[in-house]
Amino acid sequence: MARWSTAAARWGCLVLVLLAAAGFLVGPSGRVDAPLDMLLALAGGFLPVGLFLIRAQPGHAVARLVLATGMLAAGAVAAVAWSGAVVPAWVTQWAWWPAVALVPLALLFFPDGALPSPRWRPLAVVLAGCAAAGTLALAVAAAQHPRSLLTSGESGSPLAHLLVRGVIAVALALIVAALLVVASLLRRARGAEPLVRRQLACMLPAGVLFAAGVVLDAAGVSGALVPGLVALPLGIGLAVLRFRLGDxxxxxxxxxxxxxxxxxxxxxxxxxxxxxxxxxxxxxxxxxxxxxxxxxxxxxxxxxxxxxxxxxxxxxxGDRDAPHLVLQRLGRRMQEAGDPGTMLDQLVVTLADALRVPYVRMLVDTSDGSYVTAAHGRPQPELTAFALLAHGERVGSLEVAPRRAGEVFTPAERTLLRDVASQAGIAAQAHRLTLALQRSRQDLVLAREEERLRIRRDLHDGLGPALVGTRMQVRAAQAGAGAAGADEVAAMLAAAVDDLTGCAGEIRRVVDGLRPPALDQGLPAALRQQAGAVLAGLPHDVVVEGDLTGLPAAVEVALYRIGAEALSNVARHAGAGRCDVLLRQCGDEVLLRVADDGRGGRLGRDGGVGLESMRLRAAELGGRLDLGSGSGGTTVTATIPLHRLG
Known part of the structure; x- marks a missing residue:
């Protein structure tokens, strides 16, 4: 039964549209004056939205009322088109009234097709009564003046005059009832669930446009109500389509x-x-x-x-029905990519554009778990996963969000996404191997720095004090031997003291080479000390943001060496009037920025420790070094991630 009613509504709308078009093309001349712009706005807005809703929810009150409004407006337009004849002219005098009167009734039932509460039922009865009473009164009153009841001001017989005055009273009651409908929407919005509140929010732009149209129409602006009348059904349609009152x-x-x-x-x-x-x-x-x-x-x-x-x-x-086009486009994009990571970035972008989905991401499995290596779009709560396989082994997953919440992909779309995942498996495997190699390199750097730190501590805390103690003992023996007159013994002891002093100095140089001693007080203090020594006389500031305690030794050494070289370049080459240093930990990365207001230009080199050396130190830990140089000065920025260095 619902299918037949939907088909009848669809064909009825088509007949009304064709009838109106034929009337404007070949209808008789002498059409009556009527608010055609308002009727066209109602028909053009409510008719398609009503068809959408009635197809998905045949018993939905909002669907029925929206479709009825659109069909009544379309019927009124058709009557205007043929109003050169008497009967259509008579219809134009009253057919617009029910189309207008049903709009607040539809809003009273919006968005779920039910009244806010049973106590609003009298208001629904009043609105329906206003629609029926006004229509009947205008139809009877227009019997004597089928062409001019609304334009000439004539009311004919006393009965017609009384009916017109009654219509004015009904119009006032309709306006009051419509204001109460607006109050019901506002009241419902305050206490509704988030989903219903978002649905009601879709009507806000339409309400603003309609209110502005009423003001402008009262001021004599022609067609001012049209934007608001079109926006009302579009707001209802947006709420339905976006928040799924129906599939x-x-x-x-x-x-x-x-x-x-x-x-x-x-x-x-x-x-x-x-x-x-x-x-x-x-x-x-x-x-x-x-x-x-x-x-x-x-x-x-x-x-x-x-x-x-x-x-x-x-x-x-999108191209879900043409999988060969999607695969062809993916192949072309992946061939243009320079490395596996870029391939995966291109894949998710192409897939999201081809299938019109809001979010696509690629996860790669590693020994530390899965993490997102490429993503495109706005993250969604619901994702469908497809395994990435390479040589029979799972290497990750492709996760795609449906176009709307609660939707599922069709069998054809799932087949296409599985094909795409199979093509992307090799690229994901190559990217995983690249990550493993990078992790191995980082582990080597970390191990090297930690071992150097251990050796430094052993030398400093073990051998260093022993040598110092030996030197003190030899000096004591030297003093005693001199007092006894043993000159030769004293000379030998003096030579031993010199040797021990040289050993102690060499050990100190080795210790300082393994790890800058300034870092014993922490990286922020070390950078402040270095800036004060190198930039003496030059205004500067070192700003530290975030918690920098517990940084890996390799990160501290790398950032200190990079900062020291950058500060040295500022002092030697920049000709700057000021230098600012920023050290910040934000999330899972540490950033060091050295900026001056000098003349810019090249970075110097000192014993091979220049720009390339700084870049190498950052790259060893999976970071990067960015250089900006121009007329406004030079900025050196080093960024090192921490999530892979734990």
């Missing part, structure tokens, strides 16, 4: 095809009648022209419909 993918698809085909049929029909009528001059030229135009429409309808269907499918669903 409308198929409905939207077919409705768009229907809308495009209707416009094309009307256009071809009008052009056909115009061309044929210009060449036929007999009394039956209109009938012949209509027949020729109808034949032209019938001949081209099916092939044009297929072309329109393909275009709408691609607009809504």
């Amino acid at each position: 409308l993918d198929l409905v939207v698809n077919r409705a768009l095809v229907w809308l495009v085909m209707t416009l094309l049929v009307l256009g071809v029909y009008a052009v056909g009648i115009g061309l044929a009528g210009s060449r036929l001059h007999s009394g039956g030229s209109t009938v012949v022209a209509s027949a020729l135009a109808t034949g032209l429409v019938a001949a081209g309808f099916d092939p044009v419909r297929r072309a329109v269907q393909r275009a709408v499918d691609r607009l809504l669903f």
Whole structure:
């Protein structure tokens, strides 16, 4: 039964549209004055949205009321088109009233098709009564003045005069009831769940446009109500389509095809009648022209419909029905990529664009777990995962969000996504191997620095004090031997003291080479000390942000060496008036920036420790070094990640 009612509504709308178009093209002259812009706005906005809703929710109150509003408005437009005849002219005097009166009733039931509470039922009865009473009163009153009741101010008999005054009273009651509907929407929005609140928020722009239209219309601006009347059904449609009062993918698809085909049929029909009528001059030229135009429409309808269907499918669903195009595009993008990581970035971007999905991401499995290596779009709570396989081994997963919450991919889409995942598995494996190599390199650097730190501590805390103690003992023996007059013994002990002093100095140099002693007080203090020594006399500031305690030794050494070299370059080459140093930990990375306001230019080199050396130190730990140099000065920025160094 629902299917038959939906089909009847669809064909009824088509008949009304064609009837209106034919009336404007070939209808009798002498049409009556009517608010055509308002009627067209109501019909053009409410009719397609009503078809969307009635197809998905045949019993939904909002769907029925929105469709009824659109059909009544379309009927009123058709009556205007044929109002050169008496009966259609009479219809134009009252047919607009129910279309307008049903709008607040539809809003009272929005968004879930039910009243906010049972106590709002009297208001619904009042709105329905206003629609019926006003329509009946205008129809009876227009019987004596079918062409001029609303334009001439004449009311004919005392009964007609009384009815017109009653319509004015009903209009006032309708306005008050509409304000109460707005109050009910605001009240519902305050206490509603987040989903319903977002649905109601879709009506806010329409409400603002409509209120502005009422003010401008009262000021005499022609057509001011049109934007608001169009926005009202669009707000309802947006709430339905975005927040899923119904599963409308198929409905939207077919409705768009229907809308495009209707416009094309009307256009071809009008052009056909115009061309044929210009060449036929007999009394039956209109009938012949209509027949020729109808034949032209019938001949081209099916092939044009297929072309329109393909275009709408691609607009809504992308290339899901052409998997070879998606795979071809992916292959071309991946060939253009320079490394496995870039391949995966290109893959997620291409896939999101091809399938019109809001979010795609690629996860790669490592020994430390899975992490996102490429992503595109806005993250969504619901994701469908497809395994990435390489040589029979799972190396990660491709996760794709459906177009709307609660939606599932069709079998054809799942097949396409599995094919894409199989193609991406090799690239994911190559990227995983690259990550493993990078991790090994980082582990080597970390191990090297930690071992150097251990050796330094052993030398400093063990051998160093022992040598110092030995030197003190030899000095004591030297003093005693001198007092006894043993000159030769004293000379030998003096030579031993010199040797021990040299050993102690060499050990100190080795210790300082393993790790700068300034770092014993922490990286921030070391950078401040270095800046104060190198930039003496030059205004400077060292700013530290975040918690920098517990940094890996390799990170401290790398950032200190990079900072020291950058500060040295500022002092020697920049000719700057000021230098600012920023050391910041933000999330899982540490940033060091040295900026001056000098003349810019090249970075110097000191014993091979220059720009390339700084870049190498950052790259060893998976970081990067960025250099900006120009007329405003030079900025050196080193960024080192911590999430891979734990």
